Amino acid sequence: MMSDKEKNQVEDRTRRTFLRNSGFALGGIVIGGTVGSLLGTTDTKNESNVNTESGAPVANPNVALMFFYPEEYETTMAAAERIFPKNDLGPGAMELNAGIYIDHQLASQWGVNARDYTDGPFYKPEPTQGEQIKVLRKDLFRLGLKGLDNYSNENYQTNFADLEAAEQDEVLTAFEKGEGPSLSGVSTSDFFKLLRQLTIEGIYADPLYGGNKEMLGWQMRKYPGTYMSYVKEIKSDEFVELDQQSLHSHMGHS
Amino acid sequence: MAKKLPKVPVVIAGMGWAGSIIASELTKAGIKTVGLERGKERKMSDYLMVHDELRFQHREELMQDLSKETITSRNNQGMRALPMRHYGTFIVGDGLGGAGSHWNGQTYRFLPYDFEIKSLTEKRYGKNKIKPEYPLQDWGITYDEMEPYYDTFEKMSGISGETVELYGHRSNPYPTGPMLKTPVLEEFEKAAKKLGYNPYMMPSANLSENYTNPDGIARAACQYCAYCENFGCEYGAKADPVVTTIPVAQKTGNLDLRVHSNVTRILNDGTKATGVVYVDTFTGEEFEQPAEVVVLASYVFNNVRLLLNSGLGKPYNPDTGTGVIGKNYCYQVSSGYSTLYYNDREFNLYAGAGALGIEIPEFTGDNFDHTNENFLHGAGVRSTQYGNRPIANNNAPIGTPAWGEEFKNQSIKYANSVLQVKSQGASLPHRNNYLDLDPTYKDAYGMPLLRMTYDYTEQDRQLVKYISKITRAIAEEMGPDHIDTVGEQAPFNVNVDTNTHNTGGVIMGADPKDSAINSYQQMWDAENVFVVGASAFPHNSCFNPTGTLGALSYRAAEGIGRYLKEGGSLV
Numbered sequence: 001m002m003s004d005k006e007k008n009q010v011e012d013r014t015r016r017t018f019l020r021n022s023g024f025a026l027g028g029i030v031i032g033g034t035v036g037s038l039l040g041t042t043d044t045k046n047e048s049n050v051n052t053e054s055g056a057p058v059a060n061p062n063v064a065l066m067f068f069y070p071e072e073y074e075t076t077m078a079a080a081e082r083i084f085p086k087n088d089l090g091p092g093a094m095e096l097n098a099g100i101y102i103d104h105q106l107a108s109q110w111g112v113n114a115r116d117y118t119d120g121p122f123y124k125p126e127p128t129q130g131e132q133i134k135v136l137r138k139d140l141f142r143l144g145l146k147g148l149d150n151y152s153n154e155n156y157q158t159n160f161a162d163l164e165a166a167e168q169d170e171v172l173t174a175f176e177k178g179e180g181p182s183l184s185g186v187s188t189s190d191f192f193k194l195l196r197q198l199t200i201e202g203i204y205a206d207p208l209y210g211g212n213k214e215m216l217g218w219q220m221r222k223y224p225g226t227y228m229s230y231v232k233e234i235k236s237d238e239f240v241e242l243d244q245q246s247l248h249s250h251m252g253h254s
Numbered sequence: 255m256a257k258k259l260p261k262v263p264v265v266i267a268g269m270g271w272a273g274s275i276i277a278s279e280l281t282k283a284g285i286k287t288v289g290l291e292r293g294k295e296r297k298m299s300d301y302l303m304v305h306d307e308l309r310f311q312h313r314e315e316l317m318q319d320l321s322k323e324t325i326t327s328r329n330n331q332g333m334r335a336l337p338m339r340h341y342g343t344f345i346v347g348d349g350l351g352g353a354g355s356h357w358n359g360q361t362y363r364f365l366p367y368d369f370e371i372k373s374l375t376e377k378r379y380g381k382n383k384i385k386p387e388y389p390l391q392d393w394g395i396t397y398d399e400m401e402p403y404y405d406t407f408e409k410m411s412g413i414s415g416e417t418v419e420l421y422g423h424r425s426n427p428y429p430t431g432p433m434l435k436t437p438v439l440e441e442f443e444k445a446a447k448k449l450g451y452n453p454y455m456m457p458s459a460n461l462s463e464n465y466t467n468p469d470g471i472a473r474a475a476c477q478y479c480a481y482c483e484n485f486g487c488e489y490g491a492k493a494d495p496v497v498t499t500i501p502v503a504q505k506t507g508n509l510d511l512r513v514h515s516n517v518t519r520i521l522n523d524g525t526k527a528t529g530v531v532y533v534d535t536f537t538g539e540e541f542e543q544p545a546e547v548v549v550l551a552s553y554v555f556n557n558v559r560l561l562l563n564s565g566l567g568k569p570y571n572p573d574t575g576t577g578v579i580g581k582n583y584c585y586q587v588s589s590g591y592s593t594l595y596y597n598d599r600e601f602n603l604y605a606g607a608g609a610l611g612i613e614i615p616e617f618t619g620d621n622f623d624h625t626n627e628n629f630l631h632g633a634g635v636r637s638t639q640y641g642n643r644p645i646a647n648n649n650a651p652i653g654t655p656a657w658g659e660e661f662k663n664q665s666i667k668y669a670n671s672v673l674q675v676k677s678q679g680a681s682l683p684h685r686n687n688y689l690d691l692d693p694t695y696k697d698a699y700g701m702p703l704l705r706m707t708y709d710y711t712e713q714d715r716q717l718v719k720y721i722s723k724i725t726r727a728i729a730e731e732m733g734p735d736h737i738d739t740v741g742e743q744a745p746f747n748v749n750v751d752t753n754t755h756n757t758g759g760v761i762m763g764a765d766p767k768d769s770a771i772n773s774y775q776q777m778w779d780a781e782n783v784f785v786v787g788a789s790a791f792p793h794n795s796c797f798n799p800t801g802t803l804g805a806l807s808y809r810a811a812e813g814i815g816r817y818l819k820e821g822g823s824l825v
Contacts, residue, residue, distance in 0.1 A: 083657040089666055110313060116340045117324040119695060128329055129336045130749035169658065176657075196657055204644035205308040221669035223604050223644045226305035228488075229477035230605030234639075237437050239600035239670060250303055 062210050063100050067107035067138065071161075075145045076102055078161040082168050083199040090220040091213075098202030101211030102141075105198060111138035135186050137194060143183040144175075144191030151180050206247050215244035226250065256531050256540035262288050262510070263818060265530055265545035267517040267560065268552030270352020271800060272786040272807045274495035274503065275407075276549055278469070279811035281508035285818065288543060289509055290532050292516035292552075293318075293349030296496050301486035307643040311484040314341050316356040318348040322516075322535070322698040325555055327748045329709040330686060331572065337695050337703065342749030344756060345484065346553060350513060351496040353553065353754065354800070358483045358608030358640065359459030359492050361413045362797035363404045363805075365619040366397035366422045367631075371793065374620065375630060383630070388713065389575065389582060389683050390630075391792040394764035394825075395773040397422045400805055407804035408457075411493035412465035412473060415457030420615040433462045433476070438601050438673060439612040442637035445731035451614040456636065457801070458609030459493035469502045480641020482608025492608065515541075518699050520548055520564040520783065527566070527783045533699055547814055550760075550785045551807075554583075557789040558689045558759035559704040567760075567770055567779050570688050572707070578770040580689040582758040583706065584794040587679035587714045588751075589743045590633065590722030593672060594734035595651055600670040606641030613637075617724055618796050619680075629716040633679035633796045635724050642669070652738045673732070675725040679718065680796040681757070684711045689759045709746045718743040755799050757791040762806075764825075774813025774824040775806060781823055786810045 065073055077099040086092030093099070105111060113136050125132045133140065148160040152171055156163055160171060172192065174180050180188030202211030204218065206226070212218065218225050224242035226249070233240040264280055266273045269291040280287050309315050318324075325344075326335035338344070347353030367374055372390045375383055384390050405425055407413075415428040432455035435443070439455075446453040460476040467473075476491040490497040503509040512532075519531040521542065529544035550557045561567050561579050570581035613636035615621060624630055649672045650664035692705035722741030729737045744750075763769025766778035775790055777783040786807050788799040795802075813824045 084662055085659050087659055087662065089663060092662075113321075113340070115314070115319050115321050117320045117337045117695075118339070119337070121694070123334060123336060125336050126329070126333060128745050128747040129327060129333075130338055130340070130342055130747075132336055132339065172657075199657075200648065201308060201312065201645055206306055208306075209308060218644065221644060221666045222600075223669065228479055230479060230602070230641075231434075231477055233602045234436050234478045234605040235434060236602060240602055247303055247306055250305070 063097065065103050067103045067111070072142065072145050073099055073103060074161045075148060075159070078168060079148060079172065079195055080199040080202065082165065082172055083196055084203055085165070091216050093199050093203060095213065096203050096211055096217050097213040098199050098211045101202030101205065101209050102198045104210045105201070106138040106141055112136050131190060133186055133190060135184055140183060140186055140191055141194060143186070144188065144195065147180050147183050147188060147191065148175070151175070208247055215246055218244045256542040258542045259544070261529070261544040261546070262286055263545065264288070264547045264549060264814065265543050266290065266549040266551055267530060267532075268292075268352060268550070268556070269350055269495065269500065269511065270347055270551065270553065271354040271495055271499075271804055272810075273549065273551030274351070274354070274499035275410075275804060275807035276551065276786065276811045276814065277509055278499040278503040279808065280814060281503045281506040283815055284506075284508060285815070286508050287503070287510070288545070289503075289511045290515040290517055290530070290543070291350050291511070291513045292535060293513065295513045296350040296355060296486070298486070298488065298490050298497055301488040304485045304488055305479065305481050307645050310481075311643065312645060314345060314484070316347065316349060316484065316486065317341065318346040323703070325704045325706050326692045326695050327706045327708065329707075329745055331707060335692055335705045335707070338748050343747075343751045344754045346555065346754065350500065350511075351486075351494050354493075354495045355486045356484050357459075357800060358798075360609040360611070360798040361408070361411065361457050361459045361801040361804075363400075363422060364397075364795045364797060364802045367619040368793070368795045369393045369395055369397050369400065371631075378620065379625060383624075387685050388711075389685055389768070391582070391761070391763055391768060393773070393792055394762050394769065399773075400809075401425055403805035403808040404801060406808045407801060410467050410469065410498060411459050411804070412461050412467055413457050413459055413493075413801075414462035416454050418454045418615050419452070420618070420621050428457065430462050430465050433458050433460065433607065433610050434478070435612070436602075436610070436639055438603070438639045439610070439637060441673065441732050442612050442675065442728065445728050446614050448731055449727060451616050453612050453614050456609055456611035456613055456638070458607070459800075460487075460607045460609050461491045461493075467498065469498075471498055471502065473497060476607050478605050478607050478610070478641075480604060480606040480643065483640060516699065517552065517560065518563070518701055520550070520560060520566055522564060522566050522780060522783075524565070524779075526780055546782060547817065548783045549810075549814065550783070551787055554756040554759055554787060554789040555689070555704050557785050557787055559691070559701075561760065561785070562691050562704075563701050566783065567777060569690060572686055572688050575685055578761070578768065580759050581770075582683035582761050582792050583687050583689045583708060584681040584683055584757045584791065585708065585746070586681050586753050586755040586794055587633070587710065587717055587743070588677060588753055590679070590718040590720075590725055590741055591674055591676040592722070592725040592729035592737050592739040593649060593674050594729050594732055595649075595668050595736040596671040596673075597735040601673070603639070603642040603670050603672075606639040608640055610640065611636050611638035617721060627716065627720065629713045629720065631680035631682060631717070631796060633677040633717065633721045635675065635677050635721065635728065637673060637675055644669070651736050673734070675729045675732070677721045677725055678796055678798075679714070679721060681794040682711070682713055683758065683793050684713075687711070710743050715743045755788070755794060757788040757794040757799060760785045760789040761792040762790045763792060772823070772825045773809065775810040776813055776817065776824050781821075782817065784810050784814055
């Protein structure tokens with residue numbers, strides 16, 4: 001009988017061999033050298049910006065604003081934290097840098113709806129026809145943040161970020177139902193949808209986008225991130241928990 | 255003025271599965287072919303950073319740029335159609351390989367019943383079983399005639415699978431064995447067998463083993479890395495035109511492939527085409543490409559739109575039921591399903607493959623008695639393991655809030671403990687479901703967008719009700735702690751339904767009165783125009799469309815070869 005460790009080694013070797021061979025077989029399109037060299041990469045400690053030798057965190061230059069003004073960023077973090085709050089399961093949206101993720105997305109081509117159909121005329125849709133929103137995502141988000149503050153000031157005499165969690169939930173629920181004041185003709189429920197979507201993405205997208213800090217979003221749900229092969233794990237009756245690995249581990253193999 | 259280029263034997267609009275199969279067959283036979291693709295070039299090494307859920311799935315990198323072209327939709331003629339402004343439902347392919355790059359790889363044959371659905375239904379249940387508002391038609395070809403083309407497509411793409419007794423006869427077994435039967439699929443298998451069904455492994459274009467096809471193309475086995483749908487395969491394990499048909503065509507030296515070339519019109523006199531006009535999508539420069547044969551292989555929507563924008567073929571009129579272009583648009587009916595939650599079991603759900611699944615054949619086609627049912631055809635009832643990516647998969651029992659602490663707790667608790675018994679149902683044509691040109695909205699080149707008028711029908715609602723109960727029974731047998739069953743078909747919603755199995759609009763048949771093309775995909779109204787793709791399906795079966803689309807593409811290639819020698823109608 002082989003020990004588990006030996007079995008793993010055999011399987012690893014087999015996978016490497018097959019990849020090398022298939023790279024060869026594909027002739028010209030070399031995947032063996034590229035993909036094969038990635039297979040053994042399970043080391044998650046290669047995130048150069050996480051730790052120094054002393055163990056103290058070093059600055060992550062990605063944590064800076066390219067779209068929001070500081071107050072908008074604060075409001076965004078407060079709202080995202082209510083969508084996905086910190087609790088005993090693990091960090092919330094704020095700690096996971098979902099706010100940075102949202103900032104970067106709104107600054108991207110997606111924020112200006114670059115690949116959406118934006119020609120007029122714009123009509124109010126039936127519920128089955130999808131959103132017909134003329135306002136760009138980056139502008140709608142900014143309007144929504146302002147709307148959160150306006151609504152909070154009107155009902156609680158303070159800005160959204162300064163409310164108690166339960167009050168913030170009340171405001172967000174009103175926005176979700178479309179009960180907040182119209183945002184240049186757009187329902188607050190459309191803003192809320194955008195906020196919820198961006199928050200989930202900011203927790204679970206690859207850390208290269210600025211959120212999912214240190215892959216802690218993935219770790220909470222035992223999602224391993226990106227591996228080149230799960231041939232062994234997928235056959236297992238037992239749950240196999242793997243260290244998290246991001247796309248960063250695929251760099252330098254071209 | 256369009257710049258006029260030298261005439262060629264064949265020009266193809268669209269280089270996905272359909273266009274690339276035709277290109278590879280014709281160029282192997284020594285026929286000079288121009289392939290026009292509106293999107294970008296692609297090669298396998300482009301996929302090395304593809305394990306990026308955000309970029310490829312939620313930002314739809316491999317999909318059509320909707321700022322340039324989209325569809326408009328409405329549920330019925332009384333509504334104003336509005337543009338699909340961003341992706342929600344259909345993820346329409348773009349770039350070399352088209353949807354054949356981002357698909358899951360589920361590769362079925364349709365049933366013998368499908369090709370003769372009208373005749374066989376009337377034979378078994380009488381003339382009145384098909385209600386007049388459902389224009390069900392035979393396809394003008396039988397399963398036995400289709401069989402060799404299916405066989406060719408499966409060998410080219412290396413389909414993995416196992417023979418199913420209740421389905422049509424096979425001249426050969428699948429070229430590769432079935433995919434791994436994982437513990438997740440075994441749960442379904444045990445339950446289905448207990449209930450007396452005969453589950454089989456889903457036929458898969460994700461190779462179960464290394465494979466070399468008849469063209470000499472060698473590809474590696476699937477690694478179950480969980481990035482198929484919306485993604486390209488960095489191993490080439492998933493059959494994709496980019497790693498199968500296109501390199502074969504290129505090697506002949508007979509393929510002139512032009513990317514960033516968007517066809518806007520077919521030049522024609524109403525009975526024959528003389529070529530196409532296309533635009534360089536970067537510069538806006540227009541070109542005229544004369545050709546002896548024009549092949550449209552630019553997906554269902556664009557095939558219909560190009561014909562209508564070019565004034566070729568008679569547009570369908572829903573009020574009279576006459577005309578053919580835009581007729582019998584069908585979709586798929588997948589709303590009957592059960593979601594299973596386990597409190598104390600975790601599965602390796604982060605792993606998977608796009609065509610890793612198990613299914614029962616008993617409720618497909620006419621494999622069960624419809625005498626007392628208010629619907630025809632049926633559904634494949636199945637469990638799949640695609641790999642649950644974390645942005646897209648946050649399941650929690652119905653009633654759980656969509657955000658906040660309870661959402662967090664539940665979605666994380668069940669992240670690796672949720673299975674589904676799903677269904678994929680047939681979509682039958684209805685006279686009010688059709689495609690035409692939008693009167694208002696235009697694409698980036700000034701051409702009218704395609705307008706879809708579509709809603710689910712009574713047939714669909716009955717089917718969903720029936721099938722959801724089957725999914726529930728299997729789910730209960732699987733013994734989870736909680737089951738949610740969805741058994742009602744809501745109205746069609748362009749931002750909610752998730753399926754890109756659009757079919758019809760340029761349908762095949764035996765009679766020019768009720769079909770646009772013959773069984774070689776040759777237009778009745780213009781013998782040198784071949785319209786290839788799922789646009790040819792007179793209805794959609796309960797299976798994924800690519801296998802049938804691939805088979806029909808091989809038949810079309812054969813027809814085009816014959817036409818270039820003999821001319822005239824091929825039937």
